[in-house]
Amino acid sequence: MITSFTTRFCRALRARGVLTTPAESIDAMRALAAVDVADREDVYFALRTLLPARREDLATFDELFDQWWRAERDTAPAERHARAPRNPAVRSPTDEPRTAPGAGATALIRWASARDEVDDDGSLSMPAPSGNETIGKKDFSAYTADDLAAIEQAAARIARRLRARPSRRWAQARRGRRLDLRRLARLSIKTGGDPAELAYRRRKPRRTKLVIVCDVSGSMDLYSRFLLQFLFALQRAFARVETFAFSTRLVRITESLARDSYREALDALVSMPGWSGGTKIGESLEHLLAGWPRLLDRRTVVIVLSDGWDTGDPDRLAASLTLIRRRAGRLVWLNPLLGNSGYQPLTRGMQAALPHVDVFAPVHDLASLEALVGHLSL
Amino acid sequence: MREDIRRVQQSMEREGYVTDRATATAVYLAVTLRKPLLIEGHPGVGKTEVAKVLARMLDTELIRLQCYEGLDVTTALYEWNYPKQILHIKLDEGSGHSLHDKEAVIFSESFLLERPLLRAIRNEERSPVLLVDEVDRSDEEFEAFLLEVLSDYQVTIPEIGTVRATHPPHVVLTSNRTRELSEALRRRCLYLWVEYPALEKELSIVLAKVPGIDEHLARELTAVVQGTRRLKLTKTPGVAETLDWAHALVALAATRLDDEIVAETLGCFLKDESDIRRLTDELATRGVAALAAEGAAAG
Numbered sequence: 001m002i003t004s005f006t007t008r009f010c011r012a013l014r015a016r017g018v019l020t021t022p023a024e025s026i027d028a029m030r031a032l033a034a035v036d037v038a039d040r041e042d043v044y045f046a047l048r049t050l051l052p053a054r055r056e057d058l059a060t061f062d063e064l065f066d067q068w069w070r071a072e073r074d075t076a077p078a079e080r081h082a083r084a085p086r087n088p089a090v091r092s093p094t095d096e097p098r099t100a101p102g103a104g105a106t107a108l109i110r111w112a113s114a115r116d117e118v119d120d121d122g123s124l125s126m127p128a129p130s131g132n133e134t135i136g137k138k139d140f141s142a143y144t145a146d147d148l149a150a151i152e153q154a155a156a157r158i159a160r161r162l163r164a165r166p167s168r169r170w171a172q173a174r175r176g177r178r179l180d181l182r183r184l185a186r187l188s189i190k191t192g193g194d195p196a197e198l199a200y201r202r203r204k205p206r207r208t209k210l211v212i213v214c215d216v217s218g219s220m221d222l223y224s225r226f227l228l229q230f231l232f233a234l235q236r237a238f239a240r241v242e243t244f245a246f247s248t249r250l251v252r253i254t255e256s257l258a259r260d261s262y263r264e265a266l267d268a269l270v271s272m273p274g275w276s277g278g279t280k281i282g283e284s285l286e287h288l289l290a291g292w293p294r295l296l297d298r299r300t301v302v303i304v305l306s307d308g309w310d311t312g313d314p315d316r317l318a319a320s321l322t323l324i325r326r327r328a329g330r331l332v333w334l335n336p337l338l339g340n341s342g343y344q345p346l347t348r349g350m351q352a353a354l355p356h357v358d359v360f361a362p363v364h365d366l367a368s369l370e371a372l373v374g375h376l377s378l
Numbered sequence: 379m380r381e382d383i384r385r386v387q388q389s390m391e392r393e394g395y396v397t398d399r400a401t402a403t404a405v406y407l408a409v410t411l412r413k414p415l416l417i418e419g420h421p422g423v424g425k426t427e428v429a430k431v432l433a434r435m436l437d438t439e440l441i442r443l444q445c446y447e448g449l450d451v452t453t454a455l456y457e458w459n460y461p462k463q464i465l466h467i468k469l470d471e472g473s474g475h476s477l478h479d480k481e482a483v484i485f486s487e488s489f490l491l492e493r494p495l496l497r498a499i500r501n502e503e504r505s506p507v508l509l510v511d512e513v514d515r516s517d518e519e520f521e522a523f524l525l526e527v528l529s530d531y532q533v534t535i536p537e538i539g540t541v542r543a544t545h546p547p548h549v550v551l552t553s554n555r556t557r558e559l560s561e562a563l564r565r566r567c568l569y570l571w572v573e574y575p576a577l578e579k580e581l582s583i584v585l586a587k588v589p590g591i592d593e594h595l596a597r598e599l600t601a602v603v604q605g606t607r608r609l610k611l612t613k614t615p616g617v618a619e620t621l622d623w624a625h626a627l628v629a630l631a632a633t634r635l636d637d638e639i640v641a642e643t644l645g646c647f648l649k650d651e652s653d654i655r656r657l658t659d660e661l662a663t664r665g666v667a668a669l670a671a672e673g674a675a676a677g
Binding site: 021023024027030031036039041042045046049050052054055169170184185190193297325326327329 | 379380382383399400403404406407410411413415418447448450452457458460463464465466467468469470471477480481484517518519555557558561564565567568569570571
């Protein structure tokens with residue numbers, strides 16, 4: 001009888017996203033054998049130590065336990081199946097609006113060709129930079145083609161800083177300044193205790209990996225061009241970057257960016273659908289998790305570049321960010337609008353995202369790109 | 379309540395650890411089911427203390443492994459005593475022993491430096507308590523290795539062979555959640571989340587841990603700390619800080635709290651400059667009594 005109790009309860013927990021394994025169901029049985037099963041508190045505290053594995057699960061557990069205990073007590077055994085803990089309301093699938101296939105390409109071509117024009121839409125919705133501002137402080141939305149070289153330099157500097165970081169762990173080395181005593185002792189057996197042959201060790205390099213998810217929806221148009229330029233430059237300078245772009249759906253653009261010139265990269269990007277459309281951040285991030293499940297680990301910094309104008313479901317956004325944060329070393333959200341002093345992150349999407357990100361920083365000028373380095377080292 | 383759990387709770391209290399049913403049940407199950415216990419909670423809520431108390435209760439050795447980034451097998455498990463090995467080879471030079479024999483000697487027990495994990499596994503008499511402290515500060519590689527050790531309580535030293543625990547240790551892991559632990563490690567463990575204690579519980583901790591404190595003062599200072607926790611501070615004070623502060627106040631022979639003495643001793647429970655400024659402002663505008671009243675109401 002306890003067996004069916006427990007399995008049903010575990011199943012209900014699983015339905016609510018609290019992962020419990022069969023091994024844990026077995027442990028739960030063992031635990032219940034060790035406590036007084038007639039005592040609600042005993043059972044409660046025992047299962048509470050066993051089944052949830054993190055603090056976030058505790059609230060769900062409490063709620064389900066309460067339902068379960070009452071249901072099991074109030075119901076005669078025969079009726080139990082009917083009164084098993086209810087599954088949570090299943091969310092109805094949301095339709096995914098798609099942008100017309102042609103629209104994206106046009107938008108991108110517009111960006112590409114804008115290289116040679118004076119950027120005049122920059123002053124439309126963003127505060128225009130005053131004449132005496134240095135280039136480091138100039139808002140990206142006001143950039144002209146001439147400034148793009150500076151972005152490349154910034155990217156190169158970031159890449160340099162990321163590369164040269166020794167970790168705390170040691171590895172064998174052919175040459176070096178530190179002796180590897182363990183191997184030295186072993187080698188000197190041959191020569192009767194005299195260390196004729198030396199062995200060295202060095203710090204293992206710390207390999208930080210970057211995963212960048214860039215919002216290229218309509219609201220980001222002003223910035224997307226420069227951010228893509230930045231991503232292109234960064235990817236050239238730094239090997240371990242995976243880059244994704246999304247508007248209503250996620251596209252991996254790492255390979256498209258890996259071209260000899262930015263122009264070629266843009267040409268490659270043009271063939272992809274969905275540019276400058278609406279924004280579905282949560283769904284796009286879910287896609288990232290599902291489509292590239294082994295991408296994220298503790299050595300990975302995930303950067304989301306977005307203004308947070310989300311037309312998708314904020315709950316899904318929050319849920320996928322939670323998952324990303326759990327797997328990745330760091331989750332950085334860069335918002336170009338944050339550079340604007342009057343900006344408050346009040347959009348629904350931003351509100352849902354903020355509790356889950358490690359770093360929330362602006363990305364609107366070169367100075368903010370430089371400041372990024374500090375957030376990227378794990 | 380099961381008699382055993384009550385007994386666990388009583389013996390923990392006897393060892394000076396004011397506890398609750400959740401903690402007592404977790405400790406009881408960890409010992410009964412022989413599963414590692416993962417304790418999470420904010421800094422300073424007494425996570426480490428659980429392991430210490432458990433060791434005292436079981437009257438056994440406490441072996442502590444403090445984790446940090448880059449912690450590796452040579453610091454956690456074992457290392458060969460290299461200077462001794464080299465000296466031995468040197469002394470043994472003319473002896474005519476074969477290379478094989480020489481190697482067998484220098485890679486034997488007497489040249490082995492035991493580190494916490496190996497010591498926990500090799501205890502001959504009784505199960506020790508192994509405290510893996512702040513496991514979130516170690517890195518993934520070490521976590522994977524730890525998982526391996528915890529799954530069958532055996533380790534392999536290439537030169538010696540496999541060492542299997544005759545008395546598997548009781549394992550307590552603590553984490554401050556500076557990073558998320560792997561799902562596999564979590565699944566292996568029992569889980570206990572320790573919250574900041576409520577007013578009455580914290581008061582009894584203060585009374586138990588700070589001998590000679592005036593009960594009225596204890597109540598006042600606990601209420602102030604409780605009130606302080608409700609402010610959104612950078613570093614919220616834990617129970618450890620409450621106790622530090624209580625000790626300080628006793629040392630200063632304070633009998634009750636006023637704005638002045640609180641301002642003088644703020645550093646005992648606030649460890650961040652901006653927090654100190656924040657509380658100083660709070661005291662200037664509302665006064666210590668208001669803060670304490672708020673804390674008491676919340677408790």
